[in-house]
Amino acid sequence: MKKNLAPIARLFWNALGIAILVFLFGASYRVTQIDFPRLVRDAYKARDFVMAFLSPDVVTRDVETTVIEMNFPVPCGSAPEAEMPDSGPRLVTNVPCAEARQTFILEGFDLLPNSEVNVSWLLPTGGTLRIGRVTTDEDGHFLIEVEVRPITAAQDGVPSRITAETLVPVGPLKPSQALLDVMREMFVTIFMALLSTTIATIIAAPLSFLAASNITKRGVLGTAVYYIARSFFNFIRSFEPLVMASVFAFWLGYGPFAGSLALTVVTTASLGKLFSEAVESIDSGPIEAIQATGANRLQTVLYAVVPQIVPDFISFIVYHWDINVRISTIIGFVGGGGIGYYLNEQINSMVGYHRAGTAIWAIIIVVWALDFLSAEVRKRLT
Amino acid sequence: MKTKAPKRPSPWLAGALSLLLPGLGQIYARQRYRGGAVLIAFLVVLGMVAWYGQPAWYFAPLGIWLWNVWDAVGQAGERRVSVLIPLLLGLTAAYSIGWQMVRVDFTSANWERGLAVLRPMFRPDLFERRTELNRMWTPISVPCSTTQEAPPARRQDGEKLAFATPDCAGVLETVIVSVSGMWPDTDTEIWWETNIGDDKPLGGNENAPLIVRTDETGSLTTTIRVPSTILIAQPDPTLQLTHRIYFDQRRPIGGLQFSTNGGFVVKGMTESVTMALMATFLAVLLAIPISFLAARNLMSANPFTFAIYVVVRTVLNFVRSIESLILAIVFVIIVGLGPFAGVLALAVHSVAALAKLYSEVIEGIDPGPIEAVRATGANWVQVVRYGVIPQIVPPFTAFTIYRWDINVRSSTVIGMVGGGGIGFYLIQWIALNDMRAVGAAFIAIAIVVMTLDYVSARIRERLV
Amino acid sequence: MLRIENLTKIYPNGTRALHDVSFEVQDGEFLVVIGLSGSGKSTLLRCINRLIEPTSGKIFWDDIDITAASPAELRHIRRHIGMVFQQFNLVKRSSVMTNVLSGRLGYANPWLSLLGIWPAADKEMALKALERVGIADKAQSRADALSGGQQQRVGIARALMQDPKIILADEPVASLDPVLSHSILQYLEQLNKDGLTVICSLHFLDLVHRYATRVIALKDGVKVFEGLPKEIDRAKFKEIYGEEAQEVRAASFEAEA
Ligand SMILES: Nc1ncnc2c1ncn2[C@@H]1O[C@H](COP(=O)(O)OP(=O)(O)OP(=O)(O)O)[C@@H](O)[C@H]1O
């Protein structure tokens, strides 16, 4: 009889497990407001961002500007009208002057072909008013409709002027400001990771012995120390560096220092735990053997303990450096400095998407390279 | 015999080559990797110093260069040369520059501010005493009108009676309010509710609660000033409208309940955990088929599939190196603030991570059991069922649980860029300097993450 | 001469591993300790150089009381007692050379040894020791790149570095195949012939008969036999190893008889 019940019991448990899972997923589905149609429908909203990401701002060329100008009295008669030449680079309007709120047509002739032209008003007060940006055709011609604003009125017989600035890229390509900024921030980011990993190692290496059961767990005091050290590591480790960094940035002000400090704290706990596991896994045989040769304590540690743990330690350190570079790239989002800060700024400014693209590319390249490097180093070590 | 033995590289030539270009001599001495590494290390240190260093730091690349010549000579003579010196030089340069760039400045660590930030965190705002509310209110008209008489500012509710004199008042005018029949000797908060339901405190400069204690008969009388902000939403400030003055008493009835922020902590944490669950689930669905495409042993049969393998691998690596936080920003742009954006970000990152791990499992399948099953005359499906699946299911499960664990951790921060979960609240509380709520969030994170960490470690232990 | 008097060891968990064991070892002997698994052989050997602290009893070595030695004196004594282990106990990630040199730690200048600097004489001695056990060519390999037999030879070379008067060998061949076992024991026999005292625990009776000059047997921590190898007959064997073991080992006796 009993034998026959076993499959039924198993079925029951399996069914219960599946029911719980289904319930959990159902609940999660609602809590997380899953809405795939929206994802599809609104995917176009990411177009600007993705396009900018695909055309990052990495190079510029020096720009040479040539300017041509003409007087344009508003309203008519307030100032002498401009003469319109019929050759050479020139601006031509369909009316010689205009009243406020009228529109007229502005044309440019014999400018540089296929180049960008910034057209604007130069006001008598010295200010400028943008009209627009146009591109000339292959004959160096452009045409634009202009609406006259009252602010362009002439003052004391001095008329506003229309200027056309032709921007011509000249000279070789050179790294853009964004690229230089990104490289600098990337350096900061890598150093943040390097510094915090180093300091964390220096603190964690001795502390890890306290959390190693084979070293510490002796007697009441030792056991207490062991559990305290262990829980301390686990507690700190449960916070993402970003969570820590947000508090540290609130305390220390925004910047890489706050980020590094937060990263150091979390890495210390994380390395402490890994180190203590490495220490726990050491083989006591060699220790015995070295003791039997008449070596003193320090010699025993150096010849029997250290060789056993150093490769593991180094591999954990390299691994964490790799992780920390990843985290440093985003720790700036909560005020921790480095490239994340730059990225956040650029994303929040409406015009910064191309620069954000540069930063993201830099992150991808650096993370990729370090991932590879750290994997290679760790492969060599074991 | 003599022709067989390769000619020994000349130490002199090796040294000279390395003097010319670091690493060249080592390459000549048939130490290609060492040479490459020396060259790269030299260039990295040189670049670093050239970019950021003061002139004095050029000692580092210079030292490496000199060492490299010595090393090349040593390599040619098959003598062991320690790499300690260049390592130390490089690290010294890196650390001094890093120190300067990270702007390490312990003087900026204002300890008083640190304590001010930290101390409230030790009194986390998670629970509050369960209390019972004794509430009373009276209507009052604002402002007084010349055309219309104000209804009496008085209300009776069983034993309780509340009234205000006069019956109407203008902004910033003083009113006497009175209530009786309340609990005796109890702090009573008096506050204003506008005609459209906005709460206004009455204490301090209209920014703090006004608290008055009832006498032993349960009555109190005090004066208040009509708050200046109550007419802001009103189109015609002369129009008389009815507002309310509330009297609230609270007393503990034993037990604890979540405070307002505590409720948000629970909500945020629930969101975080479910986000992680959902993201992992979605990721597994996608990662399993992809992982087969990314398994070298399955895909290297012909050039076409191998090309697919290379492309899939590259894309996976590419996506994996974008942190989920950055992905979250993109998804927030698409689907707006909220946990769904977080789920998508975590899911995309997890697909890449899981597919890589899964594909490594597939690459590591032991052909022995498959052969054994095949040898019994099993068909293809049976081979997969008895030879392949038992080999891949436990590690797949272990990796999935591990990923869920990571996702729970990540989901605590993804809200910081608007992706939902506890991070969303956390970043706001920090901005508002509500460190007690931050403390509560920290505790919740620690409990949930530590528990899941433990559980997942246990399950994985069993599986492998 | 090594003299063990009333040695008793009780582990903290209450296990009585040795009970009132007394015997003497003359210089130049090859003493083999036999006994069932768990009978206390390892405990006995480790008590001699106090890797394990005896609970009571005394151990004299030429009138020096090892059990009463201070930590500094103990290190001095240990220098002269080499030890070879069943599991080799090499530092696997260090090179063979470093492992062998570490046998010299008791003699080395403590500070220089911490920096990993060794006198040329020690290095030469290490190479000689490796030559003597026939693996001089492996000096620069990592210890875990060696086979079990080679590793045990490194263990012996390490013990040789101590210039030992006594070698304690705790089941030195238990993890090796029969051919290797003989070659390892032949090294020990050679050392014994050069004047070293060897105290060795072994499992296999045929090895005992072949190498031992004298045998003691332990059972549940009590010495149940002391004498020449040839004195172990069927009855003695039964006493030492118990009833059940008899059938298994009967064939080996028949063969030897
Ligand atoms: N560290 C220890 N703590 C407690 N009991 C121990 C310890 N080491 C050994 N014992 C016990 O002491 C007894 C003797 O152990 P010992 O290792 O000396 O036996 P052995 O003769 O060397 O056995 P084997 O042939 O298996 O190596 C055994 O019962 C063992 O369980």
Ligand SMILES: [Mg+2]
């Ligand atoms: Mg033993």
